[in-house]
Amino acid sequence: MKEIKGKIYDYDRGDVTEEHNEYLKNKDSQRECSVCSCDFDIDGEGGVDGAIGILPVAFCPTCYSGICDMCSQLEEISETDEQS
Numbered sequence: 001m002k003e004i005k006g007k008i009y010d011y012d013r014g015d016v017t018e019e020h021n022e023y024l025k026n027k028d029s030q031r032e033c034s035v036c037s038c039d040f041d042i043d044g045e046g047g048v049d050g051a052i053g054i055l056p057v058a059f060c061p062t063c064y065s066g067i068c069d070m071c072s073q074l075e076e077i078s079e080t081d082e083q084s
């Protein structure tokens with residue numbers, strides 16, 4: 001027996017409702033940001049997850065846009081270096 005959102009569902013009896021499925025769906029989309037450690041919903045809020053080499057990472061929408069800004073700024077700097 002496990003309590004979900006104040007209701008009790010019995011897994012052994014196969015007592016799985018639509019609400020429970022919704023809960024599991026939401027739970028699966030939860031990620032912890034690798035930068036700021038906040039919990040976010042990748043399906044609901046956005047953001048990305050994946051791997052850098054073998055290192056699994058997830059970025060919340062705020063950190064993801066910050067990383068994109070940083071990359072575009074670094075690209076501008078390297079383009080400036082190439083011209084000089």
Ligand SMILES: [Zn+2]
Pocket residue numbers: 033034035036037038059060061062063064
């Ligand atoms: Zn973050």
